[in-house]
Amino acid sequence: MLRKFFRIAVFLSILAAWNQAASAQVIVVRGLIFDRSDGQPLLGANVVLRDLKREWTQLLGASTDKDGFYQISQIPAGTYAVRISFVGYAAYTDTLSLGQAPFVTISVELEPVAQQLDEVVIAGEGGAARIRAGLQTVRPADLRRIPTPDASGDLATYLQTLPGVVSIGDRGGQLFIRGGTPSQNLVLLDGVLIYQPMHILGFFSAFPEDLVSFVDVYAGGYGARYSGRISSVIDVTTRDGNRQFFEGSGSISPFLTSFRIEGPLRKGRVSMLASVRRSMIEGLSPTLYGRSLPFQFGDLFIKVQRTDGISSKCSVSFMSTYDRGRIEAEGEHSDDVFQWNNVVVGARCLVFPTNAPYLFEITTGLSYVDSDVGNENRPERTSDALQFGVDMHLKRLIGSAQLNFGSFVRMTWLGLQLREQFLNIAPQEDLLFSTGAYAETELSPSEHLTITPGLALVLHPEYYPISIEPRLRAVWKPGGKDGADEISGAIGLYKQTLVGVTDERDAGSAFVAWMTAPVKTTQSEAVHGLISWQRPVGRRIRFATEAYYKRMTDLPIPTWSSVASFTTTLALASGESYGLDGRLEVFGENIYGYVGYGYSETLYFASEDNFGLWYGESVQEFHPPHDRRHQLNVVFSLELGRFRASARWQYGSGLPFTQPYGFDEIISLRDFADVRRSPGTTRLLYDKPYQARLPAYHRLDLSVERVFDVGEGSIAFQVGAINVYDRANLFYFDLFTTRRVDQLPFLPTLSIKYDSNR
Amino acid sequence: MIWTPIKYRRLFTVLLTAAPLYLFASCDTSIEPFKEADLYFSIWGYLDAGADSQFVRVSPLRRSISLGDQDIDATVMLEDVESGTKTILRDSVFVFGQKTVHNYWSDVLLEHEKIYRLSVANSAGDVSDAVVTLPKAFPDPDVTLQGGTGVPPEDTPLIIKISDVDRIAGIKVIYQLGTPSGGVPTEYYEVSYLDRVVVWPDVLAVVMIPYDEFFRNTFSELCPFVSDAWVVVASAGPDWPDLLNIDDETLARPDVVTNINNGVGFLGGVSSKVIHMPELADLLAGLQNLCSRCAAGEKIVACIF
Missing domain, CATH: 2.60.40 (Immunoglobulin-like)
Structure with a gap:
């Protein structure tokens, strides 16, 4: 296996060397583009070169990426007019003479000129209906439009408006994306893994609007850069601190208080951003709402970023989160306290050497999560995972083609104590070493078509075979570069060695046990295929649709038992998920509207020895508890003067559950028990798994905000309500007590936020 | 059909209108947790x-x-x-x-x-x-304690010989737990030994080792005082399932081991015989003191075994 890996590594090296040779005779212009007002990198700024001596020559150009980086290659020597523009900013123009130097750097700070336009531009660049082969880029403006019970938007609330993203309820912090489970989602914080970033109250995550620069959400079909998870990628890039001046904000609401400060440590070069949030709801809910909402959560984020303003930027970030809560405030399981903590420490550097054609990115980070459930002081089950990793990425242009390649090394320590919940999993500690590499090339054989084939390799020296994961993404624009229609697609193979196991029999369980692939050392595997089509209609309407199919194998699931017991064993299931999304967005100067509909079907196929006896078939086909067939989201946002009103209505068809016939007591006839001396063992007689459906879910959330200027800053008052018409949405039904646990009822909220930077 | 902005706006309006319809169509929040079936x-x-x-x-x-x-x-x-x-x-x-x-x-x-x-x-x-x-009748079983002191390593096997049965439904001992002074018995405790059956030609027998089996395995060195004992042997009718070869999980399935029409559970047919075994109780009562010493941590030979 090692030999095979090294052969492939040699192949990649040769590819890179060829790449180096092929680029020797070109002139490359590249640089970083920032916002002058606060030093933030600008995503999507256009850089255009026009040959001043040959007017007929086609323009050369590029757009900036998430770091504000652009690169134009294969430029003939000559004199060029340079224009760097971004809507809402004063364009930068200059004249450039290109001659002997093979690499020329132009890094610029653009001055914002029309603040009101900013909102429209952001909406145009982001938006739910701008989806390309499973990828959607989320901006802070997107988060802001979704009402939350706090003064700021949040990624968790936003993600739940996307078709194909299923939340079991408003607590537990679990998101299922297109048939995948939460532990199959790869969540990255500035390139570093974060295990369980969603907070226990489903409105909130570790990513509030104030911290997010943008988020790449791949619902599937992601490229070779990402490996180790089989469902989706949520790649969060946080904002840099303001490099020009200090600013901050503070907010308070019944759910949350938050405080943020940012500013230059060295003006124009080094900045810091710090944010701390702490939940209030547990203490205030009995007084304000007359009911117990036993949830505590919070997070702390610190980021220090440095840039030379020309060719490099580096950052160090720290995030710590904690969550603690009882899924039930009262009842049989009210002593079950779920707790989890994340700690992430990461560093990321982006640099393009002045004499080399590469953009070099290195990320190193430490990710830790501990999760436990049970009595608060003596948890029944605990799971710890600690990962240290170094990732390197190189990017370069060769003519119209772009080559991305990189490698990683990761060391993961796992500790597990399950108190026999999963009977075939012993308490264990494990150390998993993995290394890997990837390469992908973005090719544009014509003006209409861009294809990105890629290959990811992952090597685990022990236990598992080498993972060879081919990927392909493609974008076709029938009308050419400026055409309205865009059709894109992706296909790929994905494997996951480190799996998170939850007890799917318990809808309320937020406990994730992280372990290496637990049954027969078989990695979980998925094949994704998807195709999407998007088109703008005029300037204000955008439509997108996407169809997808996922085939999954070797998923660890709890086996079925008709005995009402805490313990179970793990078995392997295969599955498939397919569906169709439709998204429509309307942008106006003051109005935003979004309708998203998702149809999906997820099926698991499990073979258990007893199934044959029980059902007459050894392989059972069933819908897992996160299989939501229909989903509809409507978002509406209106700005009138200094007022902003937002509404979000969600509908989700009922989730599957297993219907029992009833209870009885088993008498052990094997022991020839006498009914006069045997009380019997209580049994819950189940029908086939997940054959019934819970009631449909729907809810309306509203908020109205008014901003007042106060000195140099502003104060925003927001009133709102969640579950406006007090729908009794079922969270889960406890069969043992025949008691239903509902999601949050109608709750009015008031939040106040002061922002020092108007 | 050409999709113009106006048509998109109309579609958007239709979808917005449809949303409340969804709402009213989904007003029912009740849940029927149990499945209706002809199982009474x-x-x-x-x-x-x-x-x-x-x-x-x-x-x-x-x-x-x-x-x-x-x-x-x-x-x-x-x-x-x-x-x-x-x-x-x-x-x-x-x-x-x-x-x-x-x-x-x-x-x-x-x-x-x-x-x-x-x-x-x-x-x-x-x-x-x-x-x-119901099964046919069978002769009284031959139940004996065969030699030895019962003190490890010298065990005293309990031999139960049964003949002329097609299938055994159960072999168990009912222990009466009480006080050494002869006070009121506190409780009865049943231990099944069906898994110890050895099949010889025409004879089935159970071998039991009193000290280890009783004190260590059954009572985990809690050392109860046994005041009386009975051996119960039962033959099974033709409908009796082979319970030893079906695991607990399978046994708990509603449709695997049942002969109840429109219901669940199992009703068997057996013929049982009860043999009073005061000598077994005497033997175990004599070993109780030994058990207590082992439980207290003494390192005597019997404890090692």
Whole structure:
């Protein structure tokens, strides 16, 4: 296996060397583009070169990426007019003479000129209906439009408006994306893994609007850069601190208080951003709402970023989160306290050497999560995972083609104590070493078509075979570069060695046990295929649709038992998920509207020895508890003067559950028990798994905000309500007590936020 | 069809209009947690041609984990299929800690190799029933304690020889736990030894090692005082399943081991014999002191074994 890996590594090296040779005779212009007002990198700024001596020559150009980086290659020597523009900013123009130097750097700070336009531009660049082969880029403006019970938007609330993203309820912090489970989602914080970033109250995550620069959400079909998870990628890039001046904000609401400060440590070069949030709801809910909402959560984020303003930027970030809560405030399981903590420490550097054609990115980070459930002081089950990793990425242009390649090394320590919940999993500690590499090339054989084939390799020296994961993404624009229609697609193979196991029999369980692939050392595997089509209609309407199919194998699931017991064993299931999304967005100067509909079907196929006896078939086909067939989201946002009103209505068809016939007591006839001396063992007689459906879910959330200027800053008052018409949405039904646990009822909220930077 | 902005706006309006319709179409928030099925009663136990009374556990298939302590709506009737003779079983309530259960009983004597039908009906006319064939009679088993002191490593095996049976339904010992001074017995404890059966030609036997089996395995060195003991042997009728080869999980399935029509559970047919074994109780009572010393941590030879 090692030999095979090294052969492939040699192949990649040769590819890179060829790449180096092929680029020797070109002139490359590249640089970083920032916002002058606060030093933030600008995503999507256009850089255009026009040959001043040959007017007929086609323009050369590029757009900036998430770091504000652009690169134009294969430029003939000559004199060029340079224009760097971004809507809402004063364009930068200059004249450039290109001659002997093979690499020329132009890094610029653009001055914002029309603040009101900013909102429209952001909406145009982001938006739910701008989806390309499973990828959607989320901006802070997107988060802001979704009402939350706090003064700021949040990624968790936003993600739940996307078709194909299923939340079991408003607590537990679990998101299922297109048939995948939460532990199959790869969540990255500035390139570093974060295990369980969603907070226990489903409105909130570790990513509030104030911290997010943008988020790449791949619902599937992601490229070779990402490996180790089989469902989706949520790649969060946080904002840099303001490099020009200090600013901050503070907010308070019944759910949350938050405080943020940012500013230059060295003006124009080094900045810091710090944010701390702490939940209030547990203490205030009995007084304000007359009911117990036993949830505590919070997070702390610190980021220090440095840039030379020309060719490099580096950052160090720290995030710590904690969550603690009882899924039930009262009842049989009210002593079950779920707790989890994340700690992430990461560093990321982006640099393009002045004499080399590469953009070099290195990320190193430490990710830790501990999760436990049970009595608060003596948890029944605990799971710890600690990962240290170094990732390197190189990017370069060769003519119209772009080559991305990189490698990683990761060391993961796992500790597990399950108190026999999963009977075939012993308490264990494990150390998993993995290394890997990837390469992908973005090719544009014509003006209409861009294809990105890629290959990811992952090597685990022990236990598992080498993972060879081919990927392909493609974008076709029938009308050419400026055409309205865009059709894109992706296909790929994905494997996951480190799996998170939850007890799917318990809808309320937020406990994730992280372990290496637990049954027969078989990695979980998925094949994704998807195709999407998007088109703008005029300037204000955008439509997108996407169809997808996922085939999954070797998923660890709890086996079925008709005995009402805490313990179970793990078995392997295969599955498939397919569906169709439709998204429509309307942008106006003051109005935003979004309708998203998702149809999906997820099926698991499990073979258990007893199934044959029980059902007459050894392989059972069933819908897992996160299989939501229909989903509809409507978002509406209106700005009138200094007022902003937002509404979000969600509908989700009922989730599957297993219907029992009833209870009885088993008498052990094997022991020839006498009914006069045997009380019997209580049994819950189940029908086939997940054959019934819970009631449909729907809810309306509203908020109205008014901003007042106060000195140099502003104060925003927001009133709102969640579950406006007090729908009794079922969270889960406890069969043992025949008691239903509902999601949050109608709750009015008031939040106040002061922002020092108007 | 060409999609113009106006048409998109119309589509958007239609979708916005449709949203409240969805809402009203989905107003029902109730849940039916239990599946409707023609399963009325849970019936467990066995009809015993060797016993002077019959006890059968009956409960409606209930929708709460709690058993409750109220009467149940059930009429239990035992019918000799050949003769048509019918007997109504009477209800009796047994309490086990928090559990209250209903055992229906009758002192009717049953005959070997006959077929009986037990039916349970509620006032709505729903009926669960089972048809049971009782086994033939078999000779009294030969039960002996064979030599030795019972003190490890010198064990004293208990040999139970049974002959002329087609299948064994159960072999167990009922221990009466009490006080050394001869006070009121505290409780009865049953231990099944069906898994110790060895099949010889025409003979089945059980070998038991009193000290290890009883004190270490059964009571984990709690060292109870045994005041009396009985060996119970039962042969099974033709319907009796091979329980030793079915795991607990499978046994708990509703459809695997059942002969109840329109219900769940299992009603077997057996013929049992009870052999009083005071000598076994005496042996174990004599070993109690040894057990206590081992439990206290003494390093005597018996404890090592």
